[in-house]
Amino acid sequence: MVMAQSLFMQVKATRPDALIDVLAPSWSLPMLARMPEINQAIEVAIGHGQFGLLQRLKIGLSLRKYHYTQAIVLPRSYKAALIPFFAAIPQRTGYRGEMRYGVINDIRSLNKTILTQTVQRYVALGLNHNVVSAPQTPYPRLDVDKKNQQELLLKFKLSARKPIICMMPGAEYGPAKQWPIEKYAELAAIVVERGFQVWIIGSVKEQALGDKIAMQQQNDISNLCGKTSLVEAVDLVAMSAWVVTNDSGLMHVACATGRKVVALYGSSTPAYTPPLSKDAKHVYHALECSPCFERACPLGHTRCLNEISVDEVLECITHQ
Numbered sequence: 001m002v003m004a005q006s007l008f009m010q011v012k013a014t015r016p017d018a019l020i021d022v023l024a025p026s027w028s029l030p031m032l033a034r035m036p037e038i039n040q041a042i043e044v045a046i047g048h049g050q051f052g053l054l055q056r057l058k059i060g061l062s063l064r065k066y067h068y069t070q071a072i073v074l075p076r077s078y079k080a081a082l083i084p085f086f087a088a089i090p091q092r093t094g095y096r097g098e099m100r101y102g103v104i105n106d107i108r109s110l111n112k113t114i115l116t117q118t119v120q121r122y123v124a125l126g127l128n129h130n131v132v133s134a135p136q137t138p139y140p141r142l143d144v145d146k147k148n149q150q151e152l153l154l155k156f157k158l159s160a161r162k163p164i165i166c167m168m169p170g171a172e173y174g175p176a177k178q179w180p181i182e183k184y185a186e187l188a189a190i191v192v193e194r195g196f197q198v199w200i201i202g203s204v205k206e207q208a209l210g211d212k213i214a215m216q217q218q219n220d221i222s223n224l225c226g227k228t229s230l231v232e233a234v235d236l237v238a239m240s241a242w243v244v245t246n247d248s249g250l251m252h253v254a255c256a257t258g259r260k261v262v263a264l265y266g267s268s269t270p271a272y273t274p275p276l277s278k279d280a281k282h283v284y285h286a287l288e289c290s291p292c293f294e295r296a297c298p299l300g301h302t303r304c305l306n307e308i309s310v311d312e313v314l315e316c317i318t319h320q
Helices: 026-032 053-066 079-086 118-125 146-155 181-193 204-214 230-237 249-256 310-318
Strands: 020-024 038-043 070-073 091-095 106-108 164-168 197-200 221-223 242-246 260-264 280-283
Touching: 020 026, 026 038, 026 230, 053 079, 070 079, 079 091, 091 118, 146 230, 164 181, 164 249, 181 197, 181 204, 181 310, 197 204, 204 221, 230 249, 242 249, 242 310, 249 260, 260 310, 280 310
Parallel strands: 020 038, 070 091, 091 106, 164 197, 164 242, 197 221, 242 260, 260 280
Antiparallel strands: none
């Protein structure tokens, strides 16, 4: 069993015979159903930031019937470890965190010099020992619903007659991860002239950004921000020839669909959260102030993103 806040669990790669159940919030359940490694997803209806001791106790007691042998706790908070403890799971694995001795009884040391990537740190918890070298991490994969793809074309009045480039101009973390929208718009205009169409994918928060891109060419640019569910976005992205995206959750979704991805990095770095796909490329200038991992540029110039040119991104697409 995995107590998860992250969508992509790679434990199955290290222990292929294991049945992996995942505890997760309700919004992520449809996405988890698209992950072939997962046996079942169990809803945890506790709001973000809530302690919810009684709720965690009830959930933990309800899980005892499954007789889990191990719980892998990804978050490093004390409260995240309570459900496996209440479920009486004999081996409760996690990194040293908020004084969790007892509730976590298989405490691992996190060596950040060895485990330099987020995905490596999660995979390492699925091994039976503290690692001395970075584990191999297979690429994540999401199942695609081809029938739903056809229904989505009708629902959003889309056509697949022209090759599709999906653009994902948002980044929930903050503006220091967002390539300037003017450059997205310029790139969209160029690729449309070259025979592509553009679908813009994102949440309702990116709707205005999508409108700025769509203004360039109404007929061949569709702003779908805020109109799709996350699972619908999976099926739409899976129809594209290329995806151009900031370093975001949707970037990892795009990689898991097997699309060709161009990922743009600013305040973060591909060394830490790389696009996990053999068909992914990234653009990262590695300035002297990068990576800062700040939500907004502390120096006020955001050169790390502003200096990524449209030509650089276009080069990634045209030189396959």
